[in-house]
Amino acid sequence: MNDLPLTLPPGLTWALWHELGPSSRGPEPIPHWLVTQDAVDRELGIIKSGKEAEAFLVERTTWATDDACLLVRKTYRPEHLQPRRATTDMDLGRLSSRDLRALENKSLYGKFVLSQTWPTREFRTLVTLWEAGVPVPYPVGQNGADIWMEYVATPDGSPAPRLSDHRGDDLPAIAEAVREAAVRMSAAGIVHGDFSPFNVLVPEPGTISVIDVPQAIDATSTTGMSLLQRDLDNFTAWFARRGVALDADDWFGDCMTHAFR
Numbered sequence: 419m420n421d422l423p424l425t426l427p428p429g430l431t432w433a434l435w436h437e438l439g440p441s442s443r444g445p446e447p448i449p450h451w452l453v454t455q456d457a458v459d460r461e462l463g464i465i466k467s468g469k470e471a472e473a474f475l476v477e478r479t480t481w482a483t484d485d486a487c488l489l490v491r492k493t494y495r496p497e498h499l500q501p502r503r504a505t506t507d508m509d510l511g512r513l514s515s516r517d518l519r520a521l522e523n524k525s526l527y528g529k530f531v532l533s534q535t536w537p538t539r540e541f542r543t544l545v546t547l548w549e550a551g552v553p554v555p556y557p558v559g560q561n562g563a564d565i566w567m568e569y570v571a572t573p574d575g576s577p578a579p580r581l582s583d584h585r586g587d588d589l590p591a592i593a594e595a596v597r598e599a600a601v602r603m604s605a606a607g608i609v610h611g612d613f614s615p616f617n618v619l620v621p622e623p624g625t626i627s628v629i630d631v632p633q634a635i636d637a638t639s640t641t642g643m644s645l646l647q648r649d650l651d652n653f654t655a656w657f658a659r660r661g662v663a664l665d666a667d668d669w670f671g672d673c674m675t676h677a678f679r
Contacts, residue, residue, distance in 0.1 A: 607636060
């Protein structure tokens with residue numbers, strides 16, 4: 419660290435890793451491709467702009483070496499963290515009594531809680547799913563309104579297409595991967611909340627990566643089971659239109675068996 423500059427050139431920021439607490443860093447084992455030591459981030463451009471957050475492509479490199487990796491930084495918009503929106507949408511049952519009082523009183527600490535809750539919830543969901551073997555982008559870290567995660571790409575480095583845009587003869591294999599992902603999510607106690615071909619990427623033939631999990635909820639709740647049944651019905655219909663058969667009822671039953679195991 420003695421050879422590192424005190425200030426960085428414009429456009430570069432020090433990457434956060436060791437500075438993050440254990441609960442805000444990605445799970446072990448750390449992927450071999452992830453740069454963590456003496457690293458800097460350079461924002462390359464915006465990938466997606468939504469009503470809740472923006473996603474940026476970030477290049478992370480080790481200072482003075484050629485080690486590098488590409489990440490996605492998801493940054494929640496400030497307006498999505500406002501009290502009315504946050505307390506309406508987020509799971510208040512996960513907050514402590516102190517946090518709930520701070521939200522109600524709109525104190526300075528309450529504002530801090532708001533700035534953390536949505537990103538923290540999404541990051542922890544990604545960690546849980548990753549550890550359960552669900553194919554999701556590796557969750558690199560979370561700090562404030564920012565979440566860093568794996569950039570899911572095709573073998574040539576291009577952004578992985580959404581399943582909704584995918585064309586190929588590997589749909590039977592993808593259907594099986596989608597089915598298995600839903601079962602594994604249920605076994606982890608999680609329902610995606612918006613599981614669809616728009617939230618599944620296809621990085622390589624026959625493989626998937628599940629994205630956009632901020633709306634994930636308890637798989638054993640009434641709402642969770644209802645959303646899961648809806649999403650599985652829709653997925654089954656989508657695959658059927660493309661000549662791939664899935665049994666939605668059998669799929670749902672398999673998910674529930676694992677959720678309540």
